[in-house]
Amino acid sequence: MARTYRALAALLSYPTEALQAATGEIAETLADEAIVGAPQLAAIRIFLDEVAGTDIYQLQADYFALFDRSRTLSLHLFEHIHGESRDRGQAMADLITLYQSHELDMAADELPDFLPLFLEFLSLLPEAEARAMLTEPAGILRALTDRLAARNTGYMAVMAALAEIAAAPTLAMSDIPEEDPDDLEALDASWEEAAVRFGPGEAMDGCSKDRLRTQIRADGRDVRRNSATAT
Numbered sequence: 473m474a475r476t477y478r479a480l481a482a483l484l485s486y487p488t489e490a491l492q493a494a495t496g497e498i499a500e501t502l503a504d505e506a507i508v509g510a511p512q513l514a515a516i517r518i519f520l521d522e523v524a525g526t527d528i529y530q531l532q533a534d535y536f537a538l539f540d541r542s543r544t545l546s547l548h549l550f551e552h553i554h555g556e557s558r559d560r561g562q563a564m565a566d567l568i569t570l571y572q573s574h575e576l577d578m579a580a581d582e583l584p585d586f587l588p589l590f591l592e593f594l595s596l597l598p599e600a601e602a603r604a605m606l607t608e609p610a611g612i613l614r615a616l617t618d619r620l621a622a623r624n625t626g627y628m629a630v631m632a633a634l635a636e637i638a639a640a641p642t643l644a645m646s647d648i649p650e651e652d653p654d655d656l657e658a659l660d661a662s663w664e665e666a667a668v669r670f671g672p673g674e675a676m677d678g679c680s681k682d683r684l685r686t687q688i689r690a691d692g693r694d695v696r697r698n699s700a701t702a703t
Contacts, residue, residue, distance in 0.1 A: 474599045476507040477606075481591035483516070483630045484547060487523065487531040495520040507599070512633035519626035538625060545619055550585040552612050591634075606638040614640035 479498045482491055499520055502508050508516065523531065539547050546552065567584040576593050583589075594602035606613075613635040620628035 473597065474505055474507055474595060474602060475501045476505045477591040477595040477602060480508075480630055480634060481588035481595070483519070483523070484591070484627070485588045487528065487535055489528055492524050492528065492531075495524040507603075507637060508633045509636055512629065512636055515626075515629035516633060519629045522626050534625070538620075538623065538627065545616070547587040548583055548585045549587060549590065549609050549612060552615075603637060606634065607640075610635065610638035610640035613638050614642070 479501045482494065482498060485491070499517055502513055502516060539545050543551055571584060571593055574593065574596050576596060594605060597605065613631060617628060617631040617635045617640075620631050
């Protein structure tokens with residue numbers, strides 16, 4: 473079980489003063505476990521210094537502007553797969569069942585496809601299994617990296633580390649068109665054919681992981697062709 477995934481989850485969560493106080497511990501965790509490669513770790517250290525030294529209200533405003541105003545930068549994985557379709561509800565239910573099978577507690581207001589929560593789940597697994605599961609939304613992680621890089625934000629360092637761990641396909645830039653933050657229909661169209669999978673294929677309490685695989689299969693596709701990577 474690797475604490476690295478929990479550390480990266482913290483960096484992708486809404487910033488708080490507690491996070492600012494923990495930046496040194498996060499840096500130590502990432503260095504000790506060495507799951508994050510040296511180039512990505514160096515970039516994350518710069519971001520950690522930024523987090524620790526920036527006014528908390530500015531950090532929170534920047535986070536909101538990045539991740540909450542545009543669906544192309546959403547940290548909810550199924551947003552980039554199902555949009556507002558009915559399939560998203562079933563995918564959510566299947567992922568909740570997967571979490572429950574590993575005794576991961578969720579807050580009442582949490583959605584299971586929130587990337588930091590997914591990373592928390594990975595931290596409960598043996599490292600090899602966690603890494604294998606992270607490869608499944610790899611295309612989405614790479615596209616998120618590309619979009620964050622285009623915005624010149626330190627969050628790109630965190631997403632780039634995840635993309636590298638996931639062995640995500642290399643893209644010079646995302647082919648997903650930029651859209652107005654309020655134009656939900658446009659983003660739904662761009663993700664209409666996207667999918668990814670989570671986990672191996674045995675059934676579990678009526679929830680088939682094969683169904684999750686079908687619902688989230690983007691990693692097996694050409695991400696550039698399908699516009700299937702996000703934010």
